[in-house]
Amino acid sequence: MREQISRLMDGDLDGAEAEAAFRELKRSEGLDEWTCYHVIGDCLRRNGGPTAGFASRFAARLDSEPTVLGPAVAQRQQPSRLPFAWAVAATVAAVAVVSSVAVSMLDPQPTALAKAREASVIRTAQPKLQAVSPDYLLAHQEYSPTTLIQGVGPYLRAVSAGDGR
């Protein structure tokens, strides 16, 4: 389900799959997930990104006037597909945040949102990570018929992509 919602936001689902994902969104659990992803997306895009100390201030205010992160708020957010897709591709680590934060968002604690923002801001500050380990590319290259006719040239795919670690 989590994957379906993520793929929906990436514009990655066809008609029938999208319908199923929309049905999922009508359940409150699915909607939480969707909201959570958008919070992360906003953070990654730095749309009015949080200022210093935002997380603690936000958490404190939430504590003083407990507000449920409700569907009405979520529906007003406009999904903007491309920047989100870019953000996910550019910061591979975001996916890890998505998983961990999505779980924490189901937690009714008001600090969950603050945690989500903090976590994704920390992740985006890290250097761009490699999409896939060269292990896989190198192991694949040995069996690719392209190696037969092009020699070691195609190994550039694996070595130019990363630093070998």
Added chain:
Amino acid sequence: MRAMHRSGPCLPWIRQALLAVAWLALVPAASADDAAAWLDRAANAAQKQNYIGTIAYQHGGRFETSRLVHLNDQGREYEKLVNLDGPAREVIRMNGEVRCYFPDTKVIRVEPRTFRNAFPSLSPQQQAALTDFYTFRMAGRERVAGIETQAWVFEPKDGLRYGHKFWADPTSGLLVKARIFDERNETVEQFAFTEIAIGAKIDREQVNPTWPVTPPDWQVRQSAPEDLKDTGWTVTRPPPGFVKIVDGYRRLRGAREVAHLVYSDGLVAVSVFIEPIGAVAHPFGVSRQGGVNVFVRQQDDNLVTVLGEVPVATVRQIAHSVARR
């Protein structure tokens, strides 16, 4: 009578059309044997010829140049590739293994090279797939790196593969340019020599690694050869023409044991890696390294990584049809 009269003038047109169809059918449609023979010649030249040149690698708006030297010394192959832009990288092929040097991070990756040992030529099945799923035809003569090359095209018959165009030196058969293109005829990836000396005299020193002795503070990551045995995994819906050529276990990063299946249509391959999902964060979804698309997903407690020189839809389809036999 009237009908006959009407049909009369049509006949020359029909004849012409039929002739045109016959001509079209005859001229560009090379047979599976032709495609396989052409690939054999290119593979043979890549092994036997001695050559040195500068290669331009272009992908996703990026452009990198490298120096490539190839030597066949009494049946033994030596190859050295050094990039000229960005952090230094070096790929050395010697004694059947491939070593990749990353001097900035002090890492050497050693890969046992099994394809050329295990699959010196295409299987009859793969040969048939070549023209069942690609239209193989001769294209024009084009000048590349100062050579009047002969171009050849493998045009896909479905949306599950990319198109491939190759430019070969007509004398030796050696490829001097290779381009992968998508359904809009846009370049996905291209390797092209900007200058090359085929049949050049190459000395052993020219193909030796820059670091013949591993510096003491460098890390050597040796990948174990494939342990070819039944993994119990399969792809239930491989794209038509893709035949399983490898089923085995692979140790990646020296430790993890990963099931590795390879499917090939004769021109390209798709690798499927299945491993228990760990605590490490994984780049789920689609990513791309030049002409290779990658799709990573979680399936139950397993991490499924699918990659190959095929469009995104193909790696995704394969990733979603991995199952236990």
